[in-house]
Amino acid sequence: MDLFRVGKPSSQPIYININRGLFFACALTVFLLAGSICLGGDLAEIKEKGVLRHLGIPYANFVTGGGDGMDVDLVRLFAKDLGVKYEYVPVDWNELFPALIGRKIKVKGTDVEFLEESPVRGDIAANGITVLPWREKIVAYSDPVFPTQxxxxxxxxxxxxxxxxxxxxxxxxxxxxxxxxxxxxxxxxxxxxxxxxxxxxxxxxxxxxxxxxxxxxxxxxxxxxxxxxxxxxxxxxxxxxxxxxxxxxxxxxxxRQHMAVAFPKESPELRKAFNRFLQRSKNDGTYLMLVKKYYPYVFRYYPEFFAEMR
Amino acid sequence: MDDPNGRAIAETPTGKGWISRRIVTSRNVALILGGILLVFCVFGLLFLNFRASADLRKNLLRQFRQEAELEEKTVRYFFSDAMGRVNTLSRSREVDVFFENKALGMSMEYGLDLSLPPIKDHFFEVVQYHLFQGRPVFLRIVLIDKHGKLLVDAAKDKDAKPAPSWNSLLSPSHRKATILASPDGAEAMVSTAYSLRGRYEGQIIAWINPTVLVGLLRDDRLPGRISYLTTGSNEIPSMFRESLLSDFRALPDLPASPDAPTEFPLELRDGTTRAMVGIRLPIVGTPYFTVLMADAPHTLGRLTPQHLLVGMSFGTALLLAGCAYLFFLTVKSSLLKERLEHSVLREEALQASEARFRALIENAQDAIVVIDARGAVLYASPSIERVAGYPPAELLGKSVFDLLDSSEMSRNLSLLSLAIASPGAFLPKPREILFRHKDSTCRNLEFVGRNFLEDPRIGGIVLNVRDITERRKAEKSQILLSRAVEQVGEIILITDTEGIIQYANPAFEKITGFSVQEALGKTPRILKSGKHPPEHYRILWDTLARGETWSGNFVNRRKDGTTYEEVAVISPVRDREGRIINYVAVKRDVTGEKLMEEQLLQAVKMEAVGKLAGGIAHDFNNLLTGIMGYSDLLLQGIGKNSGMADNLQEIRKAAERASALTRQLLAFSRKQIIQPKLLDLRAVIADLDKMMRRVIGEDIELSTVPPGDLWKIKVDPGQIEQVILNLAVNARDSMPQGGKLVIETANVRLDDFYARKHQSVKQGEYVMLAVSDNGCGIPREIQHRIFDPFFTTKEQGKGTGLGLSTVYGIVKQNLGYIWVYSEPEKGTTFKIYFPREDGIPEMPPREDRSPAEAARGWQTLLVAEDDDLVRELIRTILSGSGYTVLEAQDGVEAWEIAQRHKDPIHMLVTDVVMPRMGGRELATLFASNRTGAKVLFLSGYTDDSIVRHGVLESGVEYLQKPFRPKDLVQRIQSILDH
The missing domain is CATH 3.40.190.10 (Periplasmic binding protein-like II)
Incomplete structure (x- = not known):
């Protein structure tokens, strides 16, 4: 098996240092915001298009690959909440974030290097994505959806x-x-x-x-x-x-970590709308129903996470 | 007693006997019998009713037990289902996952804990949804690890109180689900151990919902029944107890698992007692028992069969007693009426009775005499005149002892004493006395009597006397005849007309071997030998059927299978009407006589042949003497190298063979002169052993069986050798392919039985010589001819037919017996018996046959020989040897020569048998005339002049013809020298 060894930084890529290059960060933000207009879409645009594209990779019971999964059901309900169609867009792990943000990336530890452009294929990524520092640099996360470790x-x-x-x-x-x-x-x-x-x-x-x-x-x-x-x-x-x-x-x-739904940083309204939807779901039991459906025994492990919802 | 009209009346109307006879009328008897029958019927019906009730009750009890068993089975099925469910839980994937992960060492914090919720969900699902009659079967299911730590607790009731100690519920031995009960039985649990790869890991316990158990036993399947559970110690679980105690003050303590339900009283809450029936049965595989109770009267009926029987019996007894009382009143009334009628008739009846008895006594065949205690006659019936010759009046007052025969007075007195000493007693056994008749003859009288001395109405001994004189005579005659028949030597056999044997006398047993008991009921065919054709018997029966007497011979078979011959005379026996009713056969065993006849015939035949042979032998021996003598003389004369010598040798050999043949003829005819010696037969056989082996050849194995100590016999040694050799040769010829020849000797005693069986044998002590072979045997049909001279089964030229006849002759000449036992293809045994002789045996040294040197003589010899040829030969031989020979043609001439001749005559050489004067007489005269002169007898055979029964007298010198010249010369020299 030809394995890809990771760990040691190469000499060529551009490194983004959260402590060292505020300038670069601002420049990147401007760039992404500009790109999002033409590549992705925020809430209004989605509603206009009438479809919410869900980028997913079959993983655990979040996306089963059989057309369901906890994240699939959650996003489907969100789309319904928005009044738009739900569309599942299958991708690989390597394609997940590029398909969401429109750029290929190279991850180095907690650093991310943006590479060439890539077509944006979805509006939202959800398949048990753990919130990691480097990911927070390139996408916006919803409120925690699921505990993990x-x-x-x-x-x-x-x-x-x-x-x-x-x-x-x-x-x-x-x-x-x-x-x-x-x-x-x-x-x-x-x-x-x-x-x-x-x-x-x-x-x-x-x-x-x-x-x-x-x-x-x-x-x-x-x-x-x-x-x-x-x-x-x-x-x-x-x-x-x-x-x-x-x-x-x-x-x-x-x-302890959390999983959350990823949004392009250019879709703040969409993220807010999702967080509102998630909160409502937690409040009305829809969320717990989904957890019990796909992870019935997780409550025993992370009781504090679900305590407020039960 | 009857009245003149024949009606039965009572003898004494006031007595008990009278009453009983009145009661025992046919009507009353019928009534009584009917009553008894009625009683039996009633009690029979009662018994049948009792049996039916008992059976019904038994069936009801059995049905009740079946209901209890059904109840037990229902609960058992329920428990079984519960156990099955818990077993399923113990094999569930969820439980396996937890323990598999635990076995990997995983901690509850990291992953292992995750395996418990599915178990709980599964358990809870069972608690929730496993229902019975709409109720959950289990209230709680827990999983405990092997350390007693509660892992999963799925309870329907969230507030289910924890068990006091989970450790106490661990039970590794319960590999399969088991029903457990709390001590009071209120909690029923299903417990099963959980093992992973054979190692105990934990326990699953499920609490059964008690309301389900109550519902299970309180349904409507068995209306009118009360059922509940108990523990082994008869504790009633609370869920049942409270309900039961609301109806009853106390609950029964029923035995466990009885054969039949138990009946018992049970006190109700209102203080009344109710008869109940119940049974307690164990629920197999659980600690619980089911109890089924029911109201006994409803279940089994109000009365038990015993109560019913007693009640009905009592009622019936009352009814019957009433009937009996009515019957008694009726009978009593009838008796009173009859008693009046009877008193009128009684007098008439008495008179009629007396007349009847008088007529009876006076006309009786037997005389009736009444005597007093001293024997004086008080009464004698008219018949006494016929019996005793005295008219009754003449006897009155006379003592009977005066009339009895004085020879038996003491016995008569004792009989009378016995009768007097036994008042009221019978002399039921007839006694016999000798009575002197008036005509002075002695008569046999038989009497029976009874002592009425103490009866004032009679006052004597009543004797019933009968004259049995003629009967006694007939019996004596019969006994005489019977004894004669029993003791006669002939068989007397009486059959019926079908031939079935009715009688056989002891001679039958003695002759046939069948006991009389065996023969009775059978026909004489049991003796049939099969030797007679059917025609023989047909003629017999035709003769008898015509009423004629048949006589003839039978060869019959004894019980032991042997046959015997009898002469029988069979006659019909007729009854007075002339009808044939039996046949009587008188048979005489003539087997011995027949055998004697045969033996006599054989002896006569042998004697005739012997005489013929002896006569021939005499002439033959003279001729052979000449042939052999002249042949020897010629050979001496011409020398052995002459061309004629061979021819002369052949002539001499032929003469020797003829001489041997002649000797055999003499031996057979017992004319051979023998010289018996006291011998030990073993020594003779031992001496012959080598020669016999040479004669019989190597293919035949010879074995001799010597006894320990053999008696001596007196026989001619040469002859006994000849006997043994002849039998050995005979055996050899019967075994052409080889075989075994056994020679045995033994001391035997031939007893009377053997002597009777073999007619010619005298009983005594003998030495037996047995020669046996396993050759081809002798066919039965020729066995009686084997000793005949010239009888042979061999090919022509292979045998003379004289071997066995010679043996026979020798044995007979030596006073012995010979028998042959032979079976074809099995072999033959000759048994010879010689009489025992006591003394010291002598075995004469064998004759030295080496020719002595012929010495020349000088003496004068007188030769008397009627045969010219022999005489001339003797003269030639003796003259040639130097003797002076005086010749005579017979005894008379020799005697004349002896008287004329003045010179010494040293020896008389004379033939024994001669015309006019024989050799013996001549020798006697010669010896008287010339003291010291020697005599030599020559003979081919001899009469009794010099031998007694063939045995040479002591001191007699004898030379057997034919002889060779040198034998004659040597013998004469020998006699003269001594």
Missing amino acids: VWVVARGDSKIRPIRPAGSLEKDIGEVKKLLRGRTLLGTPGTCLDPSLYGLEEAGAKSLAFRGRLDDIAPAVIKGDAELSLLDVPDALLSLQKWPGKIKVIGPISD
């Missing part, structure tokens, strides 16, 4: 024993990192499962880039492509249900 998993018959929870997430992460030294670890660059986001190479893990669909990471671990893999909690929960005894959770590698 990244766990390290291994094959069921692996000699690596899961850690004993110490009552502290920080200690637990430290325990997990100790176990990674010298072991192969599957990750997906450009996603929340990118090992570079969590300093795992520094911890001694041998990172392997997984180029398949995100849903196939767990089967790849079971198959033995690597000793370990990163999985976010929603996917891990599903995998544990699907393949009991085949994989096991070693422990956490990240802090």
